[in-house]
Amino acid sequence: MRRLFRKNNIGWLFVLISVIGVSIFYFYPMVDALLLSFQSGMGSNLDYTGLDNWARLFNDPTFISALTNTFTYLIIQVPMMIIFALIFSVLLNDPTLKFRGLFRTAIFLPAVTSLVAYSVIFKYMFSGNGIVNQFLMNLAIISEPINFLTDSFWAKIVIILAITWRWTGYNMIFYLSALQNIDNSIYEAARIDGASIFQQFTKITIPMLKPIILFTTITSTIGTLQLFDEVVNITGGGPGNATITISQYIYNLSFEYTPNFGYAATVSYVIVILVVILSAIQFKVAGDKE
Structure with a gap:
């Protein structure tokens, strides 16, 4: 018993180091930010103001624009990226396809590029x-240049294209890994029964990849809610806050405008609340009880 107790203590000692690190650098900032959301003032001169910051959200046109834009990116880009990743993974999982490795690398490569570098490009x-x-213009499709970055509609399209280009390959790798674990005999049996390629995709591939699809959907949702680099470097949130996101607004409140860290913390907790709500909805829709 003494030996077992000593062995367990050694194990807890190793775990304790990680727990302390996570508590200091993760949980403490979360709690401190929550307390900060109930304070207001210029710079570090903060006073507790109760729920004033939370009430201010509903009357803040910039926050409403940032929330609307973020949801626009989320609703359009995430499903589009997931669908493309699924299609690419199925196509590149074909053992008869030549140069599979080259195609996989080409599609995944954007995921490891610098956020700032590719945004500037x-x-x-x-x-x-x-x-x-x-x-x-060379193809005579348009007669004059389109103002992609200064038109509110086209600026959003550019942001969506940029995000999709970068993260599709990242999600594709997860699906490719999962496809390796699906027994090929299942597809052979389906082909013998006369199932088309589309039927195999919808009736076998998607159900078998359901846990991975749920995982990538949640991580993509969280990533889109935190969207920052692309917007800042491509459009700067313009024109006229037409592409600003919640994360960029938090940055502006803290460093661009007169610093108001209390209100910035309130806006940041909106992301936390949205992540929790949307993740719960996705688990519910997927029917995952665990």
Whole structure:
């Protein structure tokens, strides 16, 4: 018993180091930010103001614009990215396909590029004299350059394209890994029974990948709610806050405008609440009871 007790203590000692680290650098900032959300003031001169910051959210047009834009990206981009990742993973899982490794690398490569670097490249590509406008004009599709970055509609399209380009390959890797665990005999039996490729995809592949689809959907949702780099570097949140996101608004409240860390913490907790609500909905829709 003494030996067992000593062995358990050693195990708890190793765990304790991680627990202390997580508590200091993760849980403490979360609790402190929650307390900060009930304070207001300029810079570090903060006073407790109760629920004033939370009430201010509903009358803040910039926050409403940021929330609307973030949900626009979320509703359009996440499903589109998941669908593309599923299609690419199925196509690149075909053992008869030549140069599979090359295609997999090409699609996954954007996921390991610098956020700032690729955002700046997209900004130059879609500028007034960028390669996209030049290409469309050479094909006589348009007669004059499109203001991709200064038009509210096209600016959102550029942001959505950029996010999709970067993260589709990242999700594809998860699906490819899961597809390796599906016994090929299941597909052979389905083909013998006369199932088409589309039926195999909808009746076998998607149900078998359900846990991974749920995981990638939740992580993609969280990532989109925290969207920051692309918007800041491509459009700067413009034109006129047409592309601003919640994360960029938090940054502006803290460092661009007159610092109001209490209200910034309140806005940041909106992301926390949205993540919890949307994750719960996704678990419910997926029928996952665990």
